[in-house]
Amino acid sequence: MPRIAQRSIESLKHQVNLVDVVSTYVQLKRAGKSWKGLSPFTQEKTPSFYVHPDRGFYKCFSSGEGGDLFTFVMKQENLEFIEAVEFIAKKFNINLEYEEGGPSREEVSLRKQIYELHEIATTWFHQQFLESKEAAPVREYWQNQRGFGMDTAQEVKIGYAPAARNAFALYCREKKISPAAMHQSGLFFARDGEQNYDFFKSRFRGRLMIPIRDVQGRVVAFTARQLPQTPDDDPAKDAKYVNSPETPIFHKGRILFGMDHARTHIKDKDGFLLVEGQLDAIRCWSVGLHTAVAPQGTALTEDQVHLLRRYDPAYVECLLDGDSAGRKAAVKYIPLAFKAGLEFNFLLLPEKADPDDLLREHGADALTPLRENAKSGIELAIADSLPEDRAPNTRDKTTALRAVFELLQHVPSEVAREDYIQIASRKLNVDPIAALRDFNNAPKPTQYSPQSKAPHTASQAVKDPLLTQATWELLWLVSHHPEYGNKLSEIIDYEWINTKSAAGRLLDRILAELKEGLIDDATQTENLVESIEDRQLLAEINLKDLEIENPKAHIEACLQTLYKNYLTARKKDLEYRITNTEANSDSQYRLMKEVSQIRKTLAKPLQLEL
Numbered sequence: 001m002p003r004i005a006q007r008s009i010e011s012l013k014h015q016v017n018l019v020d021v022v023s024t025y026v027q028l029k030r031a032g033k034s035w036k037g038l039s040p041f042t043q044e045k046t047p048s049f050y051v052h053p054d055r056g057f058y059k060c061f062s063s064g065e066g067g068d069l070f071t072f073v074m075k076q077e078n079l080e081f082i083e084a085v086e087f088i089a090k091k092f093n094i095n096l097e098y099e100e101g102g103p104s105r106e107e108v109s110l111r112k113q114i115y116e117l118h119e120i121a122t123t124w125f126h127q128q129f130l131e132s133k134e135a136a137p138v139r140e141y142w143q144n145q146r147g148f149g150m151d152t153a154q155e156v157k158i159g160y161a162p163a164a165r166n167a168f169a170l171y172c173r174e175k176k177i178s179p180a181a182m183h184q185s186g187l188f189f190a191r192d193g194e195q196n197y198d199f200f201k202s203r204f205r206g207r208l209m210i211p212i213r214d215v216q217g218r219v220v221a222f223t224a225r226q227l228p229q230t231p232d233d234d235p236a237k238d239a240k241y242v243n244s245p246e247t248p249i250f251h252k253g254r255i256l257f258g259m260d261h262a263r264t265h266i267k268d269k270d271g272f273l274l275v276e277g278q279l280d281a282i283r284c285w286s287v288g289l290h291t292a293v294a295p296q297g298t299a300l301t302e303d304q305v306h307l308l309r310r311y312d313p314a315y316v317e318c319l320l321d322g323d324s325a326g327r328k329a330a331v332k333y334i335p336l337a338f339k340a341g342l343e344f345n346f347l348l349l350p351e352k353a354d355p356d357d358l359l360r361e362h363g364a365d366a367l368t369p370l371r372e373n374a375k376s377g378i379e380l381a382i383a384d385s386l387p388e389d390r391a392p393n394t395r396d397k398t399t400a401l402r403a404v405f406e407l408l409q410h411v412p413s414e415v416a417r418e419d420y421i422q423i424a425s426r427k428l429n430v431d432p433i434a435a436l437r438d439f440n441n442a443p444k445p446t447q448y449s450p451q452s453k454a455p456h457t458a459s460q461a462v463k464d465p466l467l468t469q470a471t472w473e474l475l476w477l478v479s480h481h482p483e484y485g486n487k488l489s490e491i492i493d494y495e496w497i498n499t500k501s502a503a504g505r506l507l508d509r510i511l512a513e514l515k516e517g518l519i520d521d522a523t524q525t526e527n528l529v530e531s532i533e534d535r536q537l538l539a540e541i542n543l544k545d546l547e548i549e550n551p552k553a554h555i556e557a558c559l560q561t562l563y564k565n566y567l568t569a570r571k572k573d574l575e576y577r578i579t580n581t582e583a584n585s586d587s588q589y590r591l592m593k594e595v596s597q598i599r600k601t602l603a604k605p606l607q608l609e610l
Helices: 006-015 018-022 069-077 081-091 110-131 134-145 149-158 169-172 179-185 278-286 302-310 324-340 357-373 375-387 394-408 413-426 432-441 457-463 469-480 482-491 501-517 531-545 550-577 586-602
Strands: 028-033 034-037 048-054 057-060 159-161 207-212 219-226 241-243 272-274 316-319 342-345
Touching: 006 081, 006 432, 018 034, 018 048, 018 057, 018 069, 028 134, 028 586, 057 531, 069 081, 069 531, 110 134, 110 149, 110 159, 110 169, 110 179, 110 207, 110 219, 134 149, 134 207, 149 278, 207 278, 278 357, 302 324, 316 324, 316 357, 324 342, 324 394, 342 357, 342 375, 375 394, 394 413, 394 432, 413 432, 469 482, 469 501, 469 531, 469 550, 482 501, 501 531, 550 586
Parallel strands: 272 316, 316 342
Antiparallel strands: 028 034, 034 048, 048 057, 159 207, 207 219, 219 241
């Protein structure tokens, strides 16, 4: 695939103001030359997220995240680097130039082809639903049995997958969709390496098709509802709902159905309405509850809760089925909500009640009595822990408090924990001071710490300048003083650079490109730093101000450090090999001689001239 031209990426960075990009996601206020707001990466009450438009970088001091406009979009929209560049260019109506004349259909990224295939599939399935004779009973089912209007079907792009084994595959052949994209899309069954369209079998056959969209509104997957038309030879014939499998563009644990719709309706003091299934969410929209979203047929995940929190809702209402499964699912939501700092309110339906039926019959007003009797996470946890058939005794209350204490381990704020204990104490009619004392004395869960597994790691990182200061400072120097980059790329021995660190890998890459003449100076790094980790490192380097009076002397000092650390590491490796080599052998003698030579070299400074 042709790369986006370096000049085009640089031009994009100059034309687009980082504040304009970030403001879409974060409410910013001016702070001197910079802008600040609440972190989009973690929950906080005091702003620690700063945007520096003059330098083109942001920094979040509460989470340590940092980067440029591409990093920000990559993280917020779950995109690869090239996709982030194209996303920003499209958003601000800026044309991009590609090397070698630009991408053709065959040359575009596989991910982009898969997105295109899903758009084609959405249009084709929807057309089948609206026009085909085979789908006539499906249209009747949609309107009469499910009680939805055709206007809703048009808005959501409800579709129908024909029962024929290869009907959609043959349509893909007409549209010149590549077999590679079809293999990776999750829409077909086919043998590995299959190129013949006739042998691609549709995954979804004889089913009602519900498109699943990401936050940008792009179709990334489908949920398929069983119908009488579902053929007997369908491998998932007995499954009421079948979802797309995980693909390069669909990770079900990271996407909430309907977020592209709901996020445009969230306003100040508004909250999301979390329901169980896709059709429940569509029902909510049809009665005016436009902030409804749903998980992808699985338990709610941390990524999905983080997605909710991104839009800073005042609360999240959970409307789940009234059966025991719905209640159990609700209880599992509580620690996720606490960890994210979100306020979940649970709207409890009567036993065997169904949200879809309730809203279909009574509209949005059906939620009014449920909201009046809604329970908070703490209240639901207590209710779930207490007996239903008698008044709770002391042991019951103690058990309920223990359940609350376990949940409070997920609450980061000490003030919030004490407030929750006060609420629990009132509900259980116990002394809040005694409850707080019990909480403080309760055993805390052990948390994984990298240091507990490898206690030497932290001290090594501090003491080893090769892994930290010298490499990092060289990166800073060639970025802020690019006039020294070309000479440095010629005199440095690339074996001196420890590429096990992020700074080492980036330095090695930049200097290698300079040496080969692929870039003019070390500021032209856009096509070299495609990972978020590299971009965060680059942001840290560009936002840091070092007081260096003589950059040339400082570069030479850093090279001395890299050189000596390389030799020291080499000497240690040889000494280890000596102890594991046969005594008085020729091999041991050669190793000892090399160690002796390294010691002599270390005693002398490196002779170089930048």
